[in-house]
Amino acid sequence: MTIFKSARNLTRAATLVGLCMAGTTAVSAQEITLRGASMFDEQHAFTKTMEKFAELVDEYYDGDVVFDLRLNGELGVEADYVTFLQQGVAIDYTIMAPSNMATFAPSIPLMDMPFLFRDQDHWEATLSSDVLKPLEDELLEKADIMVIGYTGGGVRNVISKEPIENLEQLAGFKMRVMGAPIQAQIFSALTAAPSAIAYNEVYNAIQTGVIAGFENEAASIQNLKFYEVAPHVTLTKHAITVRPIVMSGKTFRKLPDPLQQAVLKAGVEAGAFGRELESREDGQKLQEMVDAGQLTVHEFANREQLLEMVAPVQDAYAAELGATELLEAIRAK
Template identity: 55%
Template sequence: MTRKYSPVLVGLAAVALMFSVAACSSKEAEVITLRGANQFDKNHVFSRTLFKFEELVKEYYGKPVNFEFYLNSELGLEKEYFAYMSQGVSVDFAHVSPSHMSTFSKAAPLMDMPFLFRDLDHWNKVLSGDALKPITDDVEQKADVKLIGFSGGGTRNITASKRITTIAELEGLDIRVMGAPIQTRIFQAIHAAPTVIAYNEIYNAVQTGVIDAAENEATGIQQMKFYEVGPEISLTQHAITVRPLVFSGKTFRRLPEDLQAAILRAGREAGEFGRETEAREDHATLLQMEAEGKIRTHEFTERAALLRLAAPVKEAYANELGVREVLARIDAVK
C-alpha cells in the first residue's frame, strides 16, 4: 500500500530536520577551548602540572572541553602571558612568577622574597592555607587574573668554590644575586657581598674569580653545570620557589558555573601536585649530583641566625609593599 503525505507536512518535516541538524552543529561548536602557555618543554614539572590541571578539569566538569597548550615559549614569556590573561586574550592559564605580577600588584613580589619561609614544611602549609589571600585578592582586583593554585618547590642554596657553613665563612662572600633590589638587601643583611650578574654569565664569573658564589635550585645547578665551578653547596635554604597557577578573570567569567567550579577545584589540586612533584625532584636531583661526585653538600650550622639577620629587612620590605599584615599571617603559620 502506497502512503501519500501532504506537501505541507513534508515541508514542515524538512524544516524540523534542518533545525535539528543546526542545533546539533551549534552544540558541537559550543565546546569550550582553554589555552595554556609555558616557557618550558613537555617534560618540565610546570608543563606536567598544566597537564594535570587539564586532567582534573575534565574529570570534575564531566562535559566536553578542549585544551590547547603552547610550550617552549611559543607565545612568549611569563610576563607576557600575565599581560595576555589580564586582557583576556591569547592565554587563559599559565604559571607566572610573582615578580612578573608587580606591574599590576605591588604586593605580589612578597612571595619571591628570600627567607619568607622557615622550611619546606612551613612553605607547604602557607600555600595550602589562606595566609596569602590578601595578595591573591589584590592581584585579582588590579590585574583581573585569578590565582587558582600554587606550585613551586625548588629550594635555593648557595653554590660556591669554597665550603661555607657559618656566618663567619659567609662574611664578605662575593655572590651573584638576581636583579630585584630585595635580593641585594637580604644578602647584605646576612653579611655577604651581593653582585647582580646576568644568569648566562654566572659560570664564567665564578670560573674567573669575579665572584666566589651564586645561588640556585638543584635543577639550575645541574642544567647550567655550575657544579663544575662551584661544587660546594651550602644548604642555606634561603628561598623556596612559589609559582602561582593563574587564570584569566575575563575568560573565567564567560564560562558556565559548573566549569568555573571545576577550574577552581582542579587549580588547587594541580598546585598541590606541582608542589609535591617539584620538591621531591629537586631533592632527588641534589642527591643525584652528590652521588655522582659533582657536588659536596654542607649543612649551614647557623641557619637560625640567618633568619634573625634577615627579619628586619623582610619587615621593612613588607611595609614598603603595604603587606605587613600578610607577612605576619605567614609568620604565624605553624
C-alpha cells in the same frame, strides 16, 4: 576531550596557528583552547603539574577543551609571561615565581620572601589555607591575573663557582637574584652583592665572571645545567618555593561558568599535587647531581645567624607594604 600539545609533539591546524598569532583564546560552541607555557621540559615538576591541571579540568568539565602547552621557553621567560597574562594574549595559564609579578602587584613577592617559612610543615600549612588571599586580591585587581592554586616545594640554596661555607665567604659575593626588591634587600643584609639579571642570562653571566653565582632550587639547576658553570651548592635553605598557578583574568571571564568552576577546583588540586611532587623530587635531584659529580654540597656555618640578620628587613618590607598583619599571620601558621 583534553589534548596536550607539547613542543615535542605539537600538531596544529592552520586555524589554530592563526588564532595563536592573533593572541586570542579560541572559543567556539564546540571547543575551547587554553594555552600554557613553561620554561622547562616535560620532566620538570611545573610541566607535570600543568598536565595534571589539564587532566583535572577534563575530569570536572563536561565539554571540549584543548590545552596547548608550550615548553622549553618557546614563548619567552617568566617576565614575558606576566605581560601576556595581564594583556590576555598569547598565554592563558602558567606557573611562575611571585617576584616576576612585582611590576604589577608590588606586594605579591611577600609570599616568596627568603626565610619566610620555618620548615616544610609551616610552608604547607600556609599554602593550604587562605592566609595569602590579600595578595591574590591585589594581583587580580592590579594585574588582572588570577591565582588558581599553589605549587612549588623546591628548597632554594646558593649556587656558586667557588665554595661558600660561612658569612666571611658570603661577604661581597656577586650573585643574581630575582627582580623583586625584597630579594636584593635580603641578600644585601647578609653582606652579599646581589643584582637582578634576566634568568636566561645567568649561565653566561657566571661563565664570563659578571656574577659568581645565584640562588635556586635543584630542579632548575639540573634542567638548565647550571652546575656546568657553578658546581658548588651551599645549603642556606633560605626559601621553600611558592609558585602560584595563574590564569589571565581576561581569559577566565570568557569561559562558561561550568568551566570556570572546573578551573578553580582543578587549580587547587593540581597545586597540592605539584607541591608533593616537587618537594619529593627536590632532594632526589640534588642527590643525583652530587652522585654524578656535578655538584659539591657545603653546609653553611651558623645558619641561625642568617635568620636573625634578615628579620628586620622582612619587618620593614611588610610595614612598607602595609602588610604587617599579613606577615604576622603567615608566621603564626
